[in-house]
Amino acid sequence: MHQVYVLKRPHVDEFLRRMGELFECVLFTASLSKYADPVADLLDKWGAFRARLFRESCVFHRGNYVKDLSRLGRDMNKLVIVDNSPASYIFHPDNAVPIASWFDDMSDRELLDLLPFFERLSKEDDIYTMLQEHKSS
Template sequence: MERMENIAEYLKVLFFHAFNTITIDRLCLTVVVAVVWILLLFPKLRRFFLRNLFRILRTISVSLTIKRHGHKLSPASESRLSIVRKKTLVLDMDETLMTAIVKGGHRLDNEMNVPFDYRFTMFDSAYTVFVYKRPHLDYFLDTVSQWYNLVVYTTSTKLYADPILTFLDNGRGILRKRLYRHNCSHIHGVRIKPVSRACADLSSVFILDNSLIECTYNKGNAIKINSYVIGSLMDNNLLYLLPFLDCLRFVEDVRSILKPMNTNSSEDVKNESVSQLLIS
């Protein structure tokens, strides 16, 4: 109680001084100092403020960055699409479309200031999964679903992946085809996702994945994307891919474009293989 009275008295002195000087700059500075002071004193209020600030900044980032790709095709482009097969885009889930944190119980650590987008429980509520969508994911899915047949291929279990994918789909019916851990191959103890299981025609299928292993195994049928790190507000990787994906649907064989792009070193792949063995 005494602490609250001291704070109130301090703020009263600050505002009294500001209004007496009648300077806009000083008034603004006083308000800022007061807000910062309050946030430092009250951790719960600080977390609430930071989470909502993150939401606002993310919304602004989306509105400033997105440029519509819904332009009408020319007659020549439409003619080209009519003679090539519609292709299949295979999407990795974890760290490509989203990133999740699994915690025992129902609460995150107090220091986590980034708001989660979705959460659900597993194993009779023993664990809670907090899901964080990659920036611009909804716009990306809306756009590429018009160009490609979409398949999600994850090394995660169906129990874990299904609630996440249902949330990401959001009733649009664009992420219905799903492949899980039991659909993977095992090579030297490492789980591999052969894109041929999503589409047998390798000229018309490719995977978007953050894993070097997957991109190397599916050489000629893979695009590497950086892993999504929670809180990366300026992560525009999905948007940067759209012009390239727009062009790729016109080619006869995706391998003619993607194979020269795959220049991953064997040492990088070896290091990731060892890491995956350790966490599997």
């Protein structure tokens, strides 16, 4: 039995709620399920995550756990990964929305600032154009 403490990134509740309304969301983490599953239970009050994938679903590649999006069985033209580690999405960099790592800055607005982008993206057929524009802005 272990106690786990989690400091929630500012605006994560609003972000997850809205993403769950706009998209089919899948939690894909390199963490072990015994740790990440209880944390996801605490974070995901709205059932935004329709599926959860853990370390055993990752590919161990050059010392890193890589999230191979092709394993999701979805159209790659409609898949986006939000991650703070470029090594995690090295197989699919064109599908990535990089996000800064977060530790304890309670004034952080990154998730809140991403909401308008994802609201626009949800209406697009060609995600790659918008993703490229987002990365270059």
